[in-house]
Amino acid sequence: QVQLVESGGGLVQAGGSLRLSCADTGRAFSTYARAWFRQAPGKEREFVAVITWSGGSTNYADSVKGRFTISKDNAKNTVYLQMNSLKPEDTAVYYCAARPYSGSYYPTAYDHWGQGTQVTVSS
Secondary structure, three states: OOOEEEEOOEEEEOOOOEEEEEEEOOOOOOOEEEEEEEEOOOOOOEEEEEEOOOOOOEEEOOOOOOOEEEEEEHHHOEEEEEEOOOOHHHOEEEEEEEEEOOOOOOHHHOOEEOOOEEEEEEO
């Protein structure tokens, strides 16, 4: 079964960097599109980044474009989110998600979710 576990969150100052990881501790997910979403208190879960199962295509929310990079390592069943030039408005719980084949910008499209990891950016 697919089991997603996020790690790498924490507290950083504005302008700093973090790298989030999401490992599938269950079966391999080489044919799954992978995505990152985030949710701040009292707000809707919002799209951050997505990568195709082949790794050949990525898309980003306008708010993070040029600062965040999504990548994956199929051999390790792990997807990453490199976050640079962090801003206080990036503060949220970050969730990884997976669905078969094609990706989506919408959280309701995803079948599998991690437990979330807190990212806090101080000013």
